[in-house]
Amino acid sequence: GAGVSQSPRYKVAKRGQDVALRCDPISGHVSLFWYQQALGQGPEFLTYFQNEAQLDKSGLPSDRFFAERPEGSVSTLKIQRTQQEDSAVYLCASSNYEQYFGPGTRLTVT
Amino acid sequence: QQPVQSPQAVILREGEDAVINCSSSKALYSVHWYRQKHGEAPVFLMILLKGGEQKGHEKISASFNEKKQQSSLYLTASQLSYSGTYFCGTVNNAGNMLTFGGGTRLMVKP
Numbered sequence: 001g002a003g004v005s006q007s008p009r010y011k012v013a014k015r016g017q018d019v020a021l022r023c024d025p026i027s028g029h030v031s032l033f034w035y036q037q038a039l040g041q042g043p044e045f046l047t048y049f050q051n052e053a054q055l056d057k058s059g060l061p062s063d064r065f066f067a068e069r070p071e072g073s074v075s076t077l078k079i080q081r082t083q084q085e086d087s088a089v090y091l092c093a094s095s096n097y098e099q100y101f102g103p104g105t106r107l108t109v110t
Numbered sequence: 111q112q113p114v115q116s117p118q119a120v121i122l123r124e125g126e127d128a129v130i131n132c133s134s135s136k137a138l139y140s141v142h143w144y145r146q147k148h149g150e151a152p153v154f155l156m157i158l159l160k161g162g163e164q165k166g167h168e169k170i171s172a173s174f175n176e177k178k179q180q181s182s183l184y185l186t187a188s189q190l191s192y193s194g195t196y197f198c199g200t201v202n203n204a205g206n207m208l209t210f211g212g213g214t215r216l217m218v219k220p
Contacts, residue, residue, distance in 0.1 A: 102151055
């Protein structure tokens with residue numbers, strides 16, 4: 001079956017713009033996670049959903065970051081008023097136990 | 111607090127063995143191992159639950175010492191395809207998200 005997909009794969013935004021990153025999890029996976037990965041670093045946790053409920057958002061770096069999963073499937077990570085420090089790869093993972101990662105969205109804020 | 115991985119980098123000749131270690135200061139529920147190649151998503155290798163079990167498939171295996179909060183990944187008779195960055199991700203008793211170590215960069219040369 002299909003794995004986790006993310007779109008867009010690459011996004012260039014000017015500082016101050018809003019962006020929306022999409023994640024399509026593996027069908028039937030209950031849990032969905034968002035991670036941020038800086039160059040040369042391991043992924044860092046942002047937020048976690050179980051079905052449509054956002055159970056943990058302790059990793060979101062500021063109130064400019066917002067995530068939703070309204071129907072318990074597709075999820076969107078939104079970043080408002082992007083800053084240069086938001087430049088990173090944003091990874092989505094879905095899980096029923098092991099976490100399977102999507103290819104990520106590389107965000108560059110200029 | 112993120113787990114500590116060692117070594118940070120290792121270079122092998124094809125056919126040589128390697129061990130990658132992952133240590134945490136927190137009580138762990140499980141340890142997950144991933145391999146990530148440049149520009150790609152982390153690929154799930156295996157998961158170990160507390161209980162000291164050892165798992166493996168083909169020439170890659172791992173162990174988890176619950177008392178020491180340590181896990182080790184064993185790569186036997188390395189192949190060129192093993193090159194990449196290996197991450198351990200830990201789950202503590204309180205949560206579901208993965209906390210990743212800084213990674214171990216492995217390069218296998220012919």
